[in-house]
Amino acid sequence: MTDLEQLKTDALTRIANAPDAAALEALRIEFLGKQGSISGLMKTLGKMSPEERRVQGPLLNGLRTQVNDAIAARKEVLEDAELEARLATEGLDLSLPAPETPRGSVHPVSQVMDELAEIFADLGFSVATGPEIEDDWHNFTALNMAEAHPARAMHDTFYFPDTDGEGRRMLLRTHTSPVQIRSMMKQGAPIRIIAPGRVYRSDSDATHTPMFHQVEGLVIDKNIHLGHLKWTLETFLKAFFEREDIVLRLRPSYFPFTEPSVEVDVGWQDVGGRRVLGGDGDAPGHGWMELLGSGMVNRRVIEFAGLDPEQWQGFAFGVGVDRLAMLKYGMDDLRAFFDGDRRWLDHYGFSPFDQPTLSAGVGAKA
Numbered sequence: 001m002t003d004l005e006q007l008k009t010d011a012l013t014r015i016a017n018a019p020d021a022a023a024l025e026a027l028r029i030e031f032l033g034k035q036g037s038i039s040g041l042m043k044t045l046g047k048m049s050p051e052e053r054r055v056q057g058p059l060l061n062g063l064r065t066q067v068n069d070a071i072a073a074r075k076e077v078l079e080d081a082e083l084e085a086r087l088a089t090e091g092l093d094l095s096l097p098a099p100e101t102p103r104g105s106v107h108p109v110s111q112v113m114d115e116l117a118e119i120f121a122d123l124g125f126s127v128a129t130g131p132e133i134e135d136d137w138h139n140f141t142a143l144n145m146a147e148a149h150p151a152r153a154m155h156d157t158f159y160f161p162d163t164d165g166e167g168r169r170m171l172l173r174t175h176t177s178p179v180q181i182r183s184m185m186k187q188g189a190p191i192r193i194i195a196p197g198r199v200y201r202s203d204s205d206a207t208h209t210p211m212f213h214q215v216e217g218l219v220i221d222k223n224i225h226l227g228h229l230k231w232t233l234e235t236f237l238k239a240f241f242e243r244e245d246i247v248l249r250l251r252p253s254y255f256p257f258t259e260p261s262v263e264v265d266v267g268w269q270d271v272g273g274r275r276v277l278g279g280d281g282d283a284p285g286h287g288w289m290e291l292l293g294s295g296m297v298n299r300r301v302i303e304f305a306g307l308d309p310e311q312w313q314g315f316a317f318g319v320g321v322d323r324l325a326m327l328k329y330g331m332d333d334l335r336a337f338f339d340g341d342r343r344w345l346d347h348y349g350f351s352p353f354d355q356p357t358l359s360a361g362v363g364a365k366a
Helices: 006-018 021-030 037-047 050-089 108-124 177-187 227-240 299-304 321-329 334-338 342-348
Strands: 133-135 160-163 169-172 189-202 210-220 250-253 258-271 276-279 287-295 313-319
Touching: 006 021, 006 037, 006 050, 021 037, 021 050, 037 050, 050 108, 108 160, 108 189, 108 210, 108 227, 177 189, 177 210, 177 299, 177 313, 210 227, 210 258, 210 321, 227 250, 227 258, 227 287, 227 313, 227 321, 287 321, 313 321, 321 334
Parallel strands: none
Antiparallel strands: 133 169, 160 169, 189 210, 210 313, 250 258, 258 276, 258 287, 287 313
């Protein structure tokens, strides 16, 4: 123990002269590591008599503390010197824009729903919502679908084993049409709404998924006719696809909840392997594409909603939100909408700061 003062002097001198962090770490291991010289001396305390430990113990603990403090102080000096050297050699241009922080994107379905809400709000429509778990009366019966209608079959509809308080079967809604019934029963007439949302059908391929999105529109008022329906659809589609050359063709069809019913076709042409809507479908190089279904609301549906069909008339239409997104933004597989692939979202997603507006263009991307 007579060499403690020499050991302390040697250790403190070498630590004070350590040129860099690596050399300082080597000294820490040499003196205080498991096999270090001071650590070795600390181990000898267990072999001493109690009288010797009372004398030598405080000396060794003091030595260890001094060496440890010296290492910490030298480390701080070296780190400060390194920082000063970096500041002297590195420059920071404060005029440069800050790096963009990672951020999420708006899913195309959400973007299209925002676009639809913006367009129809300008036409005086409000957005209505309803439950996704429905009863079969609102989903089928009130929409004039008979008990034997194919849409009620298990292979088309997701039924629950439960029934509601009135004994009606519960299911995942197959369309957003029940929102029309609920809105008419709650608000009465006149009414002008769109009903966007998730719907469910037992189907899955490149153009169908068990869960997808629909938007339906409903107008109930006095003296409403097919001309109002066609003008509304033309105005909507021109604003949505941002083209003035949208041409519609209305074909007679059948839907239980409308009478008369019409399928709406839109003119299109192939541009670089992609279907682009616009132009007359009968023009050379063009064709017709079925886009949505519509018609005048059936008298029985108006009656089910508690309104007088002699006083109130209206029209309704429905189209797939996912399909609108595919046509507008060039996607070719509906299943990719729900895969959750980050690369797909990075490519097709929208900036959360790019809100659709009619003045700036509802489909403009940042």
